[in-house]
Amino acid sequence: MADVLLQKVRKNYNPALLKDTLRNINLDIKDGDFIVFVGPSGCGKSTLLRMIAGLEDITDGDLMIGGKRVNDVPPSQRNIGMVFQSYALYPHMTVFENMAFGLKLKKMDKEEIRRRVVQAADVLGLEAFLERKPKALSGGQRQRVAIGRCIVQNPSVFLFDEPLSNLDAALRVKMRLEIAKLHRELNATIIYVTHDQVEAMTLADKICVLSPLAMNPQTESNLEQFGAPLELYNHPVNKFVAGFIGSPKMNFLNGVIESVSEDKCVVKLSEGELITACVDARRAQVGDKVTLGVRPEHLVKADSDKADGGKITCKVSVTENLGAEFFVYMDCGSSEVGSDFTVKSDCELDVRPGDNMEVGIPSTACYLFDEEGKAFPRTAVYKRS
Amino acid sequence: MAIVQPKSLKYRKAAAHVFMLFFLCLIMFPLLMIVAISFRQGNYSVGDVIPKLSTSTLDHWRLALGFDVKKLNRIPGSVVNFVNADDGKVQMYVSTQEDDSFRAFVSDAFDPDDVKKVESLDDAVEVSSDFNVEQIDSEKLADADSAFALCKTLAHKIVVKVGDGDSSARYLIDKNDKDGTSYGIYKETITPPPFPVLRWLWNSVKVAFITSFLIICLSTTSAYAFARMKFAGKNTILNGMLIFQMFPAVLALVAIYALFDKIGEYIPWLGLNTHGGLILSYMGGIALHIWTIKGYFETIDASLEEAAAIDGATPWQAFRLILLPLSVPILAVVFILAFIATVAEVPVASVLLLDMDELTLAVGAQQYLYPQNYLWGDFAAAAVLSGLPITIVFLLAQRWLVGGLTAGGVKG
Numbered sequence: 001m002a003d004v005l006l007q008k009v010r011k012n013y014n015p016a017l018l019k020d021t022l023r024n025i026n027l028d029i030k031d032g033d034f035i036v037f038v039g040p041s042g043c044g045k046s047t048l049l050r051m052i053a054g055l056e057d058i059t060d061g062d063l064m065i066g067g068k069r070v071n072d073v074p075p076s077q078r079n080i081g082m083v084f085q086s087y088a089l090y091p092h093m094t095v096f097e098n099m100a101f102g103l104k105l106k107k108m109d110k111e112e113i114r115r116r117v118v119q120a121a122d123v124l125g126l127e128a129f130l131e132r133k134p135k136a137l138s139g140g141q142r143q144r145v146a147i148g149r150c151i152v153q154n155p156s157v158f159l160f161d162e163p164l165s166n167l168d169a170a171l172r173v174k175m176r177l178e179i180a181k182l183h184r185e186l187n188a189t190i191i192y193v194t195h196d197q198v199e200a201m202t203l204a205d206k207i208c209v210l211s212p213l214a215m216n217p218q219t220e221s222n223l224e225q226f227g228a229p230l231e232l233y234n235h236p237v238n239k240f241v242a243g244f245i246g247s248p249k250m251n252f253l254n255g256v257i258e259s260v261s262e263d264k265c266v267v268k269l270s271e272g273e274l275i276t277a278c279v280d281a282r283r284a285q286v287g288d289k290v291t292l293g294v295r296p297e298h299l300v301k302a303d304s305d306k307a308d309g310g311k312i313t314c315k316v317s318v319t320e321n322l323g324a325e326f327f328v329y330m331d332c333g334s335s336e337v338g339s340d341f342t343v344k345s346d347c348e349l350d351v352r353p354g355d356n357m358e359v360g361i362p363s364t365a366c367y368l369f370d371e372e373g374k375a376f377p378r379t380a381v382y383k384r385s
Numbered sequence: 386m387a388i389v390q391p392k393s394l395k396y397r398k399a400a401a402h403v404f405m406l407f408f409l410c411l412i413m414f415p416l417l418m419i420v421a422i423s424f425r426q427g428n429y430s431v432g433d434v435i436p437k438l439s440t441s442t443l444d445h446w447r448l449a450l451g452f453d454v455k456k457l458n459r460i461p462g463s464v465v466n467f468v469n470a471d472d473g474k475v476q477m478y479v480s481t482q483e484d485d486s487f488r489a490f491v492s493d494a495f496d497p498d499d500v501k502k503v504e505s506l507d508d509a510v511e512v513s514s515d516f517n518v519e520q521i522d523s524e525k526l527a528d529a530d531s532a533f534a535l536c537k538t539l540a541h542k543i544v545v546k547v548g549d550g551d552s553s554a555r556y557l558i559d560k561n562d563k564d565g566t567s568y569g570i571y572k573e574t575i576t577p578p579p580f581p582v583l584r585w586l587w588n589s590v591k592v593a594f595i596t597s598f599l600i601i602c603l604s605t606t607s608a609y610a611f612a613r614m615k616f617a618g619k620n621t622i623l624n625g626m627l628i629f630q631m632f633p634a635v636l637a638l639v640a641i642y643a644l645f646d647k648i649g650e651y652i653p654w655l656g657l658n659t660h661g662g663l664i665l666s667y668m669g670g671i672a673l674h675i676w677t678i679k680g681y682f683e684t685i686d687a688s689l690e691e692a693a694a695i696d697g698a699t700p701w702q703a704f705r706l707i708l709l710p711l712s713v714p715i716l717a718v719v720f721i722l723a724f725i726a727t728v729a730e731v732p733v734a735s736v737l738l739l740d741m742d743e744l745t746l747a748v749g750a751q752q753y754l755y756p757q758n759y760l761w762g763d764f765a766a767a768a769v770l771s772g773l774p775i776t777i778v779f780l781l782a783q784r785w786l787v788g789g790l791t792a793g794g795v796k797g
């Protein structure tokens with residue numbers, strides 16, 4: 001198995017016409033890690049994965065797999081396996097032939113091929129389908145064949161590009177668990193691209209958040225943050241990561257700093273409310289413009305004793321009752337487009353669209369970002385219950 | 386059809402069917418015509434569409450397939466007499482007048498009972514011998530009537546062979562009418578096939594097969610390059626090829642002739658009057674095939690080849706083991722198209738090929754149509770024959786024309 005190291009990697013599809021797609025990507029992926037790439041559509045997740053696979057050339061920088069620089073090594077010699085966003089099974093071959101294809105090319109002994117394929121099929125529950133063509137398989141089964149085709153090659157790095165995106169919810173959960181199990185069994189390095197927050201949070205040892213360079217062409221790098229899932233959740237380095245990790249999205253409120261102390265900071269919101277946040281904002285001045293962030297699931301009732309940070313009052317525009325969860329979308333006036341403030345509650349709230357609702361903000365649940373979007377260090381982490 | 390349709394659609398559907406049938410007939414009519422002409426007697430372009438069985442003939446086909454055609458021509462001004470010989474035998478006296486030269490001969494004496502029933506010239510009993518006019522025994526001739534009466538009862542044709550070897554000729558003596566009141570003499574004329582049609586057919590098939598095969602090889606590989614690789618000037622080349630292909634090859638005949646004349650000086654088997662040269666010239670017409678195959682390749686998800694690359698396949702292996710097997714239907718189509726085009730091609734072949742034996746059928750068949758004499762019947766037979774290899778190739782290729790080969794490979 002192998003480490004994967006990316007140093008100052010840059011990608012530009014067509015330097016004459018286009019801006020960079022990826023810039024200054026530095027990643028140190030340890031052997032056996034499960035890494036998840038997340039980011040909005042078009043930010044270059046697939047591109048980065050394909051560069052690691054060798055399907056796209058690297059414009060600048062170094063890619064090391066297992067300590068060896070592989071920028072100019074063809075995919076077949078990188079000892080990687082890839083599961084494509086589209087499965088990419090060979091339609092004219094049976095499941096067995098699909099899985100055996102790579103081994104046959106390596107001129108491996110017939111018996112050994114059979115043994116490996118059967119073993120992989122056993123792990124993935126595909127024994128019954130070995131003689132079928134992909135056409136006669138369901139989406140989940142095809143998915144497993146694609147994974148099986150990887151496993152038999154025994155690669156040191158697995159690359160998964162949104163493998164579960166086309167499956168239904170139940171199958172997705174099942175496959176997610178299977179992939180987690182697979183990671184435990186194979187103990188291989190896995191790099192995984194997904195749009196699904198739950199997949200990212202549950203599977204990953206470390207999450208890598210990418211942002212589209214097009215949003216801000218000046219930025220040095222579109223690797224926003226690379227860290228453990230809870231680290232990203234609790235201590236996002238900037239507004240982008242804070243807004244991207246977590247579902248529903250974090251609420252942002254504009255304001256200015258009213259006062260700062262070692263572990264607390266008081267922010268005056270645009271509507272005049274004062275909110276106390278447990279952040280160390282000493283590097284900023286009083287009067288600086290800041291953005292206050294608070295996650296929908298951390299908001300509490302206004303009369304709760306947890307609401308020690310302050311309260312805000314907004315007009316409810318929509319409510320959603322999912323049974324297990326209750327969402328209130330509110331209009332706080334900080335943006336033009338309708339509802340910009342979300343509350344997630346475990347229990348049903350007695351509000352209707354049009355009502356004014358007061359919500360309490362725990363001071364430990366607050367995130368604070370400066371004008372550039374950089375986060376101030378938090379001095380406490382909110383605990384629910 | 387799952388969509389619910391209004392009632393009026395029924396009538397429109399019926400009308401469309403009628404129209405299609407009519408259209409089909411219109412398309413099929415020339416083919417029927419040509420088949421009919423090939424079975425008709427004589428070399429006329431007009432006549433019954435469906436020839437009557439009694440008047441239809443296989444002569445055109447015999448010629449096309451390389452057999453001699455034997456025909457009996459009535460020799461006017463000929464006389465047949467039978468004379469009684471000894472022992473109840475009969476001798477036959479024949480006098481003919483061909484091309485102003487008078488010939489006469491008499492048969493050996495034969496027993497009328499021995500004369501077998503004759504169905505065709507070939508199993509006729511030969512009762513002939515050479516004979517001089519002077520030898521006619523006028524006394525015996527006097528007795529002719531009784532012999533004639535005798536022979537009348539034979540009701541058989543009699544074949545007479547005159548001369549030996551190459552100069553031999555066969556005459557058929559047959560009754561002019563049912564009652565046998567007079568006899569006519571028919572001379573057998575043998576028409577050898579005027580042209581080596583089977584050889585032309587073989588040339589056509591050979592050239593077409595090799596051409597189609599090479600076209601497939603060339604156009605798949607270049608289509609692969611155009612579909613999958615990035616290189617400078619790709620679109621310019623693609624469009625350029627198409628535009629150049631728009632000029633008919635006929636316009637370049639002179640150039641082609643000169644070109645192959647020159648090539649032949651250095652590489653004789655690619656020069657004028659060789660099939661190699663012809664095939665080479667046909668190779669030039671692959672632009673459309675490249676476009677067709679390229680279009681098909683582009684419908685096959687490139688991730689299949691990327692997966693193969695990760696599995697350790699070289700680009701050639703990915704092409705041969707993944708892309709080609711999935712492209713079989715389009716390869717079959719291109720093969721058929723190239724085959725048909727080659728078999729039917731005339732202008733270039735007629736310029737490049739000079740020897741009678743080297744011609745392709747499409748060119749050769751036109752030899753039947755020299756201005757003084759349009760041999761429509763023979764031409765029709767050759768034309769139908771040239772459709773044969775195309776039909777066979779199509780029937781063979783049909784099993785490859787299947788859809789859904791790429792189903793299930795990629796999601797979405």
Ligand SMILES: Nc1ncnc2c1ncn2[C@@H]1O[C@H](COP(=O)(O)OP(=O)(O)OP(=O)(O)O)[C@@H](O)[C@H]1O
Nearest residue numbers: 013014021039040041042043044045046047048195
């Ligand atoms: N072959 C290409 N040529 C030029 N630009 C490309 C090419 N492939 C991708 N891009 C651009 O690179 C950017 C990143 O694409 P990429 O496919 O990596 O996005 P992604 O993060 O995987 O998105 P998604 O989540 O939708 O799959 C996009 O803006 C895309 O337009």
Ligand SMILES: [Mg+2]
Nearest residue numbers: 045046047085
């Ligand atoms: Mg992608």
